[in-house]
Amino acid sequence: MIEAHGLSKDYGNGRGCRGITLTVGTGEAFGFLGPNGAGKSTFVKMLVGLIRPTGGHATIMGEPIGSIEARRHIGYLPELYRYQEWLSGAEVVQLHAKLCGIGPAVAAKRVPELLDRVGIGLRGRDRVKHYSKGMQQRLGLACAIVNDPKLVFLDEPASALDPIGRMEVRNLLHELRKQGTTIFLNSHLLEDVELLCDRVALLNNGNILQTGTVSDVLQEKTRWHLRVGGLTPFLLAWLQDMAASPIAVALLSVPAGSDSVWLEAELEDDEQIGWLNSLIIEQGMTLYEVKPAKTRLNEWFMSAVSGLSHRGERA
Numbered sequence: 001m002i003e004a005h006g007l008s009k010d011y012g013n014g015r016g017c018r019g020i021t022l023t024v025g026t027g028e029a030f031g032f033l034g035p036n037g038a039g040k041s042t043f044v045k046m047l048v049g050l051i052r053p054t055g056g057h058a059t060i061m062g063e064p065i066g067s068i069e070a071r072r073h074i075g076y077l078p079e080l081y082r083y084q085e086w087l088s089g090a091e092v093v094q095l096h097a098k099l100c101g102i103g104p105a106v107a108a109k110r111v112p113e114l115l116d117r118v119g120i121g122l123r124g125r126d127r128v129k130h131y132s133k134g135m136q137q138r139l140g141l142a143c144a145i146v147n148d149p150k151l152v153f154l155d156e157p158a159s160a161l162d163p164i165g166r167m168e169v170r171n172l173l174h175e176l177r178k179q180g181t182t183i184f185l186n187s188h189l190l191e192d193v194e195l196l197c198d199r200v201a202l203l204n205n206g207n208i209l210q211t212g213t214v215s216d217v218l219q220e221k222t223r224w225h226l227r228v229g230g231l232t233p234f235l236l237a238w239l240q241d242m243a244a245s246p247i248a249v250a251l252l253s254v255p256a257g258s259d260s261v262w263l264e265a266e267l268e269d270d271e272q273i274g275w276l277n278s279l280i281i282e283q284g285m286t287l288y289e290v291k292p293a294k295t296r297l298n299e300w301f302m303s304a305v306s307g308l309s310h311r312g313e314r315a
């Protein structure tokens, strides 16, 4: 769906994107992550044809970026959206439908459906100037999918939404995925990225630092948390000895006023948790709770970018 080879944008101040090579497959949901000023929006703006690259090349469904043929296949929700505030929400979507070459009969049916789908159907006749920020973002989403695009670029689609709005947008994106739409998502809401995306790339200072499937970047090791009663320092040392490499067991916390403690076990694979549980029970300890403690994308992001300088934020 997307093939970028060495795609660069130099704004003339040393900022932008540098030689980005990336492919996104048909039907994939791809998360494009990075700290503020990393170059995420710049990359998307090049792909949708809003700014010209200063180096490299890219195609969308085999068509050069910026061409009418490539644009026909895409929908785009910009990060900084602003719609004609003197029009009603329905008129804004109609205008986008017209710009996409959709005939009036089809648009008359599709526009109200879309407004309902993004959750502003009851306010479709109100002028945009009376919309809240979140409603305008929902309107932008309707505009981005009015042409039933094969590929949709969403730059921070839920930044203005409340938790319910975020969940609704997440559901909408899941529906789009099920229909086979390819999704390219720029977002700082990493829980949403984790729930939706198959693969992610991490960008910093215009360069890609890491690309991989979400499960790849999260699951190098499997961590479990176990709440155990009757653990003495001797038993803990014994357990650590018994379960030494490839398993590591450590004391995680000792909740105040409780007889039990939390242990953290790092395993090679999930199969080993049964063995560890039986080891604990056989020694007469009580096992109250066992739950997976997989790394969240948030933690991965924090550890991947901590210590890096973010040129985007510097004067």
Ligand SMILES: Nc1ncnc2c1ncn2[C@@H]1O[C@H](COP(=O)(O)OP(=O)(O)OP(=O)(O)O)[C@@H](O)[C@H]1O
Binding pocket: 011, 013, 015, 016, 034, 035, 036, 037, 038, 039, 040, 041, 042, 043, 079, 311, 312, 313
């Ligand atoms: N038109 C422009 N002229 C000069 N520099 C620009 C321009 N647009 C963006 N930049 C700079 O390019 C860098 C990348 O900006 P970009 O908006 O692509 O980052 P981003 O990763 O999308 O950031 P954010 O997460 O804050 O939206 C930043 O340092 C920004 O200041």
